[in-house]
Amino acid sequence: MSDDFVLKTEDLTKHYGGVHALEGANFELRKGEHVAIMGDNGAGKSTFVRQITGVEQRTRGKVWLYNEDVHFAGPLEAREHGVETVFQTLALADDLDVPDNLFLGRERTFADWLGPFRLLDYKSMRQSTIDALNRTGVKIPNIRNTIRNMSGGQRQCVAIARTATFHSKLTIMDEPTAALGVQETAQVENIIRTLKEEGEPLILISHNMRQVMDLVDRIVVFRRGRICANLKKEETNGEDVVAYITGAKTQPEYEEVA
Amino acid sequence: MADTSQGTGGLTFDKSKRSWPNELNILLALVIIIVIFEIIGQTAPYMRGQSFLFDTRDRFDSIFNEARLQIIILQVAIIGIIALGVTQVIITAGIDLSSGPLVAATAMIAMSFAQTELVNGNPNPKAIFGLWAMDLPVIVPVVVGVAFGAVIGAVNGTFVAFLRIPPFIATLGMFLICRGIALWWSNGQPVSFPTESYKFIGSGMMPVVWFVILAIIFQLIMSFTVYGKHTYAIGSNEEAARMSGINVKRHKVLVYMIASMLAAFAGVVLSSKGATAQAGMGEFYELFAIAMAVIGGISLTGGRGSIIGTVLGAMVIGVIRSGFTYVKLDGSYQLMAMGGIIIAAVVLDQYRQRNKA
Numbered sequence: 001m002s003d004d005f006v007l008k009t010e011d012l013t014k015h016y017g018g019v020h021a022l023e024g025a026n027f028e029l030r031k032g033e034h035v036a037i038m039g040d041n042g043a044g045k046s047t048f049v050r051q052i053t054g055v056e057q058r059t060r061g062k063v064w065l066y067n068e069d070v071h072f073a074g075p076l077e078a079r080e081h082g083v084e085t086v087f088q089t090l091a092l093a094d095d096l097d098v099p100d101n102l103f104l105g106r107e108r109t110f111a112d113w114l115g116p117f118r119l120l121d122y123k124s125m126r127q128s129t130i131d132a133l134n135r136t137g138v139k140i141p142n143i144r145n146t147i148r149n150m151s152g153g154q155r156q157c158v159a160i161a162r163t164a165t166f167h168s169k170l171t172i173m174d175e176p177t178a179a180l181g182v183q184e185t186a187q188v189e190n191i192i193r194t195l196k197e198e199g200e201p202l203i204l205i206s207h208n209m210r211q212v213m214d215l216v217d218r219i220v221v222f223r224r225g226r227i228c229a230n231l232k233k234e235e236t237n238g239e240d241v242v243a244y245i246t247g248a249k250t251q252p253e254y255e256e257v258a
Numbered sequence: 259m260a261d262t263s264q265g266t267g268g269l270t271f272d273k274s275k276r277s278w279p280n281e282l283n284i285l286l287a288l289v290i291i292i293v294i295f296e297i298i299g300q301t302a303p304y305m306r307g308q309s310f311l312f313d314t315r316d317r318f319d320s321i322f323n324e325a326r327l328q329i330i331i332l333q334v335a336i337i338g339i340i341a342l343g344v345t346q347v348i349i350t351a352g353i354d355l356s357s358g359p360l361v362a363a364t365a366m367i368a369m370s371f372a373q374t375e376l377v378n379g380n381p382n383p384k385a386i387f388g389l390w391a392m393d394l395p396v397i398v399p400v401v402v403g404v405a406f407g408a409v410i411g412a413v414n415g416t417f418v419a420f421l422r423i424p425p426f427i428a429t430l431g432m433f434l435i436c437r438g439i440a441l442w443w444s445n446g447q448p449v450s451f452p453t454e455s456y457k458f459i460g461s462g463m464m465p466v467v468w469f470v471i472l473a474i475i476f477q478l479i480m481s482f483t484v485y486g487k488h489t490y491a492i493g494s495n496e497e498a499a500r501m502s503g504i505n506v507k508r509h510k511v512l513v514y515m516i517a518s519m520l521a522a523f524a525g526v527v528l529s530s531k532g533a534t535a536q537a538g539m540g541e542f543y544e545l546f547a548i549a550m551a552v553i554g555g556i557s558l559t560g561g562r563g564s565i566i567g568t569v570l571g572a573m574v575i576g577v578i579r580s581g582f583t584y585v586k587l588d589g590s591y592q593l594m595a596m597g598g599i600i601i602a603a604v605v606l607d608q609y610r611q612r613n614k615a
Contacts, residue, residue: 076503091501093494095561096487104491105502107484116485116512 004031006170007052012061014047021047023225025061029170032199034192034253036212039222040245045205048222049172053085054078066169082169086159086176095160098143099129103160132165135198136191153184160191163200171195172203177211189215209238221245228254280555280562284570288577295581302585303607310584326580328463331338334550334576335465337543338569339524341550342476343517345568348537348551349480350513351493351560352418352425357521357547357586360410361540364525366440367447369535372396372456380446384450386443396455400526407522408515410436433544440537450534460531468527477565489513491562521547549596550575553603555612574599 007029008045014022022044029035030040031130037045051058055073063070072078075085090102099122108128129143138148138157146156156176160203163171170191173192177185195202213233221229221244229244229251243249295310312323339450340357347354354592375392382392410432417428443449458464488509491499500506524543554571556563578599582592583604 075501079503089500091495091498093491093498093561095490095494100487100491104499105486105504107487108462109484114483116488116509117479117483119482120484122482 005029005148006031007203008064008067010062010064012048012051012063013053013059014056015059019254020225022058022184025222025227027202027227028062028221029201032196033218034196034202034204034216035218035220036204036206036216037126037220037222038206038212038241038245039223042224043222043245044225045222046174047202047225049085049174049205053083053172054080082166084163084166084168084169084171086156086163086173092147092155092159094148095146097146098133098140098158098161099125101158102129102132102165106166128165129161132161135194135196136161138187138191151184153180153187156180156184157186157191159224160188170201171201172205172207175207176204177206177208181195185211209241212241213238223247223250226254281564281566282569284553284555284574286291288570288574291574291577291581294475295577295584298585304339305585308584310581312473325398326584328466330573330576330580331466331469333531333579334465335469335573336524336528337471337546337575338469338550339465339527340521340543340574341547341554341568341572342565343543344400344547345424345545345551345554345556345563345565346476346480346489346513347517348548348556348558349489349493349557349560349563350510351496352510352514352515353429353548353558354414354517354521355429356410356414356432356436357517357524357546358540358545359433359519360407360521360544361525361528361543362440362535363410363443363538364403364406364522365529365535365539366425366443366449366537367406368399368522368526369452369456370399370576371402371442371528372452372453372530373449374453377451384448386449393453399452400459400523403526404519404522407518407520407525410522411515411518412511415514418514419507437537440539443537446537448534448536449529452530452533456530457533458530460527460529463532464525468523472523473565473569480565485509490561493562495561500561509604527583546575549600552600555603555607558604558605569570 001032005028006184007027009025009027011206012022012025012027013020025048027048037048039045047056050056051061052063054074054077065083070081072083091105096104103125108124109118110121112118117172126143133140133143136157138161139158140211147158149157160173160176177188180188189211191205192202192204196215202216204212204216217233218229219229219233219236219241220227221231221241223245228247229241231241240249244251292311299305299308299310309323310326323589340361344354344357370386371391371394373385373392375382375389377383385392414429414432417423418425470611480489488499488504491502491504492506492509525540526538550571551563551568552571553574554563554567554569556567575596578596579592582588582595
């Protein structure tokens with residue numbers, strides 16, 4: 001059983017000076033599973049993600065990625081291990097087009113002996129971009145358009161398509177639809193469903209209850225730096241989740257820590 | 259942008275859908291400026307029907323006024339070489355003010371390794387070093403000059419990238435340091451009497467040859483290499499570039515180094531052209547180089563612009579300088595007009611960007 005864990009954390013803890021932002025988080029994600037992380041502002045959701053992706057260094061605890069004990073020095077190393085993050089602030093270069101952004105920092109090249117002046121393989125990158133967009137169902141009329149000329153939804157789609165292009169082992173999305181309109185949100189949700197069908201594991205941070213109920217298999221609730229509930233979607237409902245978020249309820253197995 | 263805001267429509271890779279390139283606007287502006295000078299020349303009574311562009315004398319070899327065209331290009335070629343580097347720096351959302359004094363400092367240093375032993379049978383009166391530095395192969399002064407530029411650029415880049423000093427301040431400091439080096443090198447005395455092979459580097463139309471070759475090389479580099487792509491990425495969104503795994507700091511140092519090496523090479527060409535090096539050389543070159551890039555459609559906030567644009571910007575400046583002389587307005591008007599055009603170029607660019615967004 002133990003080998004179908006995508007991600008497992010044990011006693012993951014982060015203190016900022018005297019502030020206990022994250023305390024003893026035990027979290028599991030299995031293959032093909034989509035899990036939502038919910039909780040109030042300051043509950044430790046983003047802190048939790050930052051420890052996994054190596055943006056910050058944890059105070060203590062362990063993280064396993066596919067049963068490998070990992071300790072990422074930075075987001076780059078996490079990315080090399082297949083952990084792709086779609087950040088709240090989109091990490092896209094506005095003046096570059098879609099393939100450029102998808103392959104930024106890992107361009108396909110030839111004549112590598114030229115060092116920093118090695119040549120870009122535009123043709124292959126363009127083809128892979130079109131394949132990736134087709135696979136995720138992202139529709140962008142012209143991939144040669146610069147990001148600057150795109151709508152918020154399209155930008156978000158490009159950011160998500162980037163995770164799909166590289167067959168990431170784990171995708172983390174931090175409020176991907178917070179800044180989007182209704183139609184654009186629907187588009188992003190469709191892509192998430194496609195990822196589910198493809199069996200790509202996902203951690204979704206969201207405040208949107210309908211979205212979470214719609215998309216994921218399991219909901220993990222954070223409260224004041226601790227995990228206070230681990231709920232299967234079928235066994236819960238919106239009201240129940242809200243009760244956990246606000247502190248009206250705590251699951252018995254988390255009782256002693258909360 | 260109605261066609262892109264809806265999430266509908268198939269995936270396309272359609273070359274015809276690419277937006278109107280900015281470079282064409284500059285080319286258009288260039289043509290309009292030439293036409294204006296041509297009209298003034300043909301109509302203003304004191305001009306006696308001279309032509310700006312065409313050869314009015316009845317000769318068979320050419321319809322163009324080749325002499326004027328040569329002067330226009332020659333005037334901007336050396337500053338143009340600097341502008342190629344400044345363009346790359348500005349694309350990373352930086353600025354390089356040190357290039358003008360760097361031209362002077364490099365000219366002094368390179369010239370010291372390019373002197374001849376005997377001038378008209380007498381020992382070189384301007385000799386800086388002993389006999390060991392006389393009549394060296396031409397490669398020595400060029401390599402020494404460009405290497406000096408690389409060091410200055412590496413210092414600039416290190417201050418900007420690793421010590422996080424604003425580029426304006428870091429390169430302003432280097433501006434003064436380089437001018438100081440140029441004055442200190444020979445106690446303010448000019449360095450002269452280079453070898454024949456050194457003189458060749460900047461003789462005749464050679465500065466234009468260097469400018470064109472370097473412009474083509476760097477246009478290709480910016481368009482088709484990882485270096486170019488990362489330069490644009492850093493200027494567009496430095497944070498995104500960093501998150502994507504680009505070594506932003508190292509890349510910035512490389513960009514500043516290349517810019518300073520180009521400025522240093524311009525110093526070599528300039529000293530070769532005049533067969534002398536003086537500490538006061540290259541005054542305002544850094545500003546003209548920035549002006550060329552700005553007229554060429556570069557954005558000072560980074561991420562946008564191209565080498566072709568800068569070349570066209572250089573041509574605009576050359577045409578205006580030559581045109582003002584042609585309509586017999588002196589240098590003071592040229593400066594005022596040039597200032598106006600630079601501001602107009604930025605205003606137009608901002609207006610265009612706002613309309614787009």
